[in-house]
Amino acid sequence: MDSVxxxxxxxxxxxxxxxxxxxPELYVNRYFAEHFYECALAGxxxxxxxxxxxxxxxxxxxxxxxxxxxxxxxxxxVIGLASSHPLLDAELKxxxxxxVKVEFADNVVNSVIKGKSKKQSLRLTPDTKLCTIHTAxxxxxxxxxxxxxxxxxxxxxxxxDPGLVQRSPEQGFIAIIKPNTDxxxxxxxxxx
Amino acid sequence: MAESAEPLSGFFARHKTAFNDIEQxxxxxxxxxKSNVCVWCVLRFLxxxxxxxxxxxxxIAAKLKLSNTNDSPCxxxxxxxxxxLADQVVSKYREQQFDATDVVIGIELPKSVVxxxxxxxxxxxxxxxxxxxxxxxxxxxxxxxxxxxxxRQCDIHVVGESGMRIDLVFIHSESSSxxxxxxxxxxxxxxxxxxxxxxxxxxxxxxxxxxxxFLASFTSPPPAISxxxxxxxxxxxxASLFVGGRYLKLERNVSQTPFIIDxxxxxxxxxxxxxxxxxKLLTRCDSYNLVxxxxxxxxxxxxxxxxxxxxxxxxxxxxxxxxxxIHDIEHNLKQTNSPVQVRQLQLIKxxxxxxxxxxxxxxxxxxxxxxxxxxxxxEEKLEEINKMGQxxxxxxxxxxxxxxxxxxxxxxxxxxLSLKVVHIRGRFxxxxxxxxxxxxxxEFVHGDLGRTVPSLAQMANxxxxxxxxxxxxxxxxxxxS
Numbered sequence: 001m002d003s004v005x006x007x008x009x010x011x012x013x014x015x016x017x018x019x020x021x022x023x024p025e026l027y028v029n030r031y032f033a034e035h036f037y038e039c040a041l042a043g044x045x046x047x048x049x050x051x052x053x054x055x056x057x058x059x060x061x062x063x064x065x066x067x068x069x070x071x072x073x074x075x076x077x078v079i080g081l082a083s084s085h086p087l088l089d090a091e092l093k094x095x096x097x098x099x100v101k102v103e104f105a106d107n108v109v110n111s112v113i114k115g116k117s118k119k120q121s122l123r124l125t126p127d128t129k130l131c132t133i134h135t136a137x138x139x140x141x142x143x144x145x146x147x148x149x150x151x152x153x154x155x156x157x158x159x160x161d162p163g164l165v166q167r168s169p170e171q172g173f174i175a176i177i178k179p180n181t182d183x184x185x186x187x188x189x190x191x192x
Numbered sequence: 193m194a195e196s197a198e199p200l201s202g203f204f205a206r207h208k209t210a211f212n213d214i215e216q217x218x219x220x221x222x223x224x225x226k227s228n229v230c231v232w233c234v235l236r237f238l239x240x241x242x243x244x245x246x247x248x249x250x251x252i253a254a255k256l257k258l259s260n261t262n263d264s265p266c267x268x269x270x271x272x273x274x275x276x277l278a279d280q281v282v283s284k285y286r287e288q289q290f291d292a293t294d295v296v297i298g299i300e301l302p303k304s305v306v307x308x309x310x311x312x313x314x315x316x317x318x319x320x321x322x323x324x325x326x327x328x329x330x331x332x333x334x335x336x337x338x339x340x341x342x343x344r345q346c347d348i349h350v351v352g353e354s355g356m357r358i359d360l361v362f363i364h365s366e367s368s369s370x371x372x373x374x375x376x377x378x379x380x381x382x383x384x385x386x387x388x389x390x391x392x393x394x395x396x397x398x399x400x401x402x403x404x405x406f407l408a409s410f411t412s413p414p415p416a417i418s419x420x421x422x423x424x425x426x427x428x429x430x431a432s433l434f435v436g437g438r439y440l441k442l443e444r445n446v447s448q449t450p451f452i453i454d455x456x457x458x459x460x461x462x463x464x465x466x467x468x469x470x471x472k473l474l475t476r477c478d479s480y481n482l483v484x485x486x487x488x489x490x491x492x493x494x495x496x497x498x499x500x501x502x503x504x505x506x507x508x509x510x511x512x513x514x515x516x517x518i519h520d521i522e523h524n525l526k527q528t529n530s531p532v533q534v535r536q537l538q539l540i541k542x543x544x545x546x547x548x549x550x551x552x553x554x555x556x557x558x559x560x561x562x563x564x565x566x567x568x569x570x571e572e573k574l575e576e577i578n579k580m581g582q583x584x585x586x587x588x589x590x591x592x593x594x595x596x597x598x599x600x601x602x603x604x605x606x607x608x609l610s611l612k613v614v615h616i617r618g619r620f621x622x623x624x625x626x627x628x629x630x631x632x633x634x635e636f637v638h639g640d641l642g643r644t645v646p647s648l649a650q651m652a653n654x655x656x657x658x659x660x661x662x663x664x665x666x667x668x669x670x671x672x673s
Contacts, residue, residue, distance in 0.1 A: 008659075010620055013620070017564065017618065020564070021619065024566035027657045028641075030657065031593075073594070075597065076597055115600055
């Protein structure tokens with residue numbers, strides 16, 4: 001049996017190598033399409049949004065509380081904090097203090113996720129609260145589902161290692177959700 | 193056909209019937225025939241065994257002095273027993289050009305036939321016509337006439353069991369409600385207890401039904417009919433042919449089976465089509481089904497001596513193949529530099545296929561991967577990884593996100609039996625991995641957002657990604673020879 005050792009043509013990957021070298025965490029873009037959801041808007045949806053839009057730049061950044069919605073080719077969405085979120089933004093996170101606790105909602109913690117069809121999984125709407133993040137300086141931030149679907153997984157690692165959210169936003173994801181539909185425009189309805 | 197010179201008495205002497213007296217035989221024949229029973233059925237009820245007698249019908253009808261004025265279909269066989277039937281079936285069979293040497297014939301008759309047979313039995317007994325318990329059955333008569341034609345025209349014989357099946361279904365709407373009087377209409381209790389009008393139910397009910405009860409609801413001899421039964425279906429089915437071997441996938445973006453989303457093909461080629469289409473032409477089958485011992489992603493190559501698989505050819509017309517013809521397919525794929533090639537392609541027995549699925553769960557696989565790290569690894573770090581790789585590493589793999597939509601969410605322990613990482617240049621490395629069946633290698637490399645633990649990224653303490661993956665070896669002893 002002839003076994004010629006395998007060699008790889010690296011030329012095709014030079015550009016990728018350069019892009020990722022600067023920001024390695026961007027490798028996730030090879031596996032997910034990134035979209036954004038603004039958490040702060042959820043609470044204000046019932047109020048006049050015109051008011052928040054006219055506020056000055058720095059205020060509106062704090063108000064937005066961006067989350068990422070990373071969609072895999074099979075439509076599953078990984079929800080986490082975007083880099084512009086106050087807790088991750090270099091300038092804004094200081095005064096907030098580091099994250100000391102990630103408190104998942106009761107219905108999330110008690111949810112049942114099992115079996116191939118995951119029939120009993122918790123149903124979520126974009127506004128559903130997934131967890132509350134507590135900081136050392138007593139600040140609180142809510143993370144919401146962002147898409148309508150079934151809860152596939154919530155990141156239990158954050159219960160024992162809340163710092164993971166800031167150390168690695170992609171490993172420190174909050175939850176994985178299976179949307180009810182395959183239609184991207186419907187899935188991302190609540191997103192920006 | 194000219195009437196033979198032999199008198200009825202000579203004929204009677206040579207063939208066994210239910211009768212001892214030739215006059216009684218003659219009287220019985222006339223009585224039966226007058227009650228709208230065809231010559232075939234007359235001969236059956238007289239007790240003649242299947243044989244040349246049935247082929248000399250006009251001759252015998254004349255000897256028995258049966259008048260020719262009977263136009264309406266036979267009340268016993270519903271007009272099914274006639275030689276056109278054999279012609280019809282055989283010509284359809286020849287169209288398909290199956291190369292079978294034996295065949296089994298399955299027949300479904302209208303349910304009224306059973307009821308009418310009972311009616312005929314009662315008619316015979318009330319007219320002192322002796323009926324043999326082993327008289328020729330309608331189904332046996334059909335099989336007889338078809339097998340005569342088949343062996344004459346196609347050199348094929350009818351047997352009890354065979355890979356080749358001819359299934360015939362006869363329908364007779366005119367008499368379809370004749371069996372209803374036997375069926376209990378038990379609507380009052382819940383539906384599950386209601387007796388259906390299935391064949392078995394009718395046969396059982398008939399056996400339990402006394403002669404008086406029967407005659408109260410059904411005439412004897414059976415009522416005349418104006419239409420003959422129709423041959424509704426002639427179906428040909430052949431046992432699948434199995435071809436086994438090992439396949440190699442030398443290029444990326446070839447899925448194992450056709451990959452179609454929203455009506456569009458995601459990958460241009462598939463392993464099953466590249467191997468299946470030439471076999472479909474060779475065996476003239478309806479369709480095919482490829483079953484491999486495991487699968488690799490469309491963007492992963494399958495190298496080494498390939499992955500064991502079998503291809504099932506469904507309803508093949510040609511099964512008598514030379515090994516050379518099979519070998520030609522293997523040769524052709526090689527010559528044309530096909531992205532998918534085969535090794536050891538051969539005909540296999542159905543039992544041989546079991547090994548394929550069994551091996552999928554417990555055989556180890558060898559992989560080679562192009563791995564990237566965010567920073568070049570130090571010598572020490574690389575050595576450390578390789579040292580760990582010499583021993584077994586047990587992973588806890590949560591169902592990868594990319595298959596989580598269709599697999600149950602579980603954490604599966606999987607073993608990496610050996611791991612070796614070699615520096616190519618810069619941030620590029622080549623990893624050689626031997627793992628337990630069912631291990632997700634891509635997730636082992638980048639960690640799947642920390643859901644596969646440990647991961648190569650974790651071991652190197654660097655963000656890691658996998659750019660290319662190849663399966664180098666699938667250890668399974670297959671195909672047989």
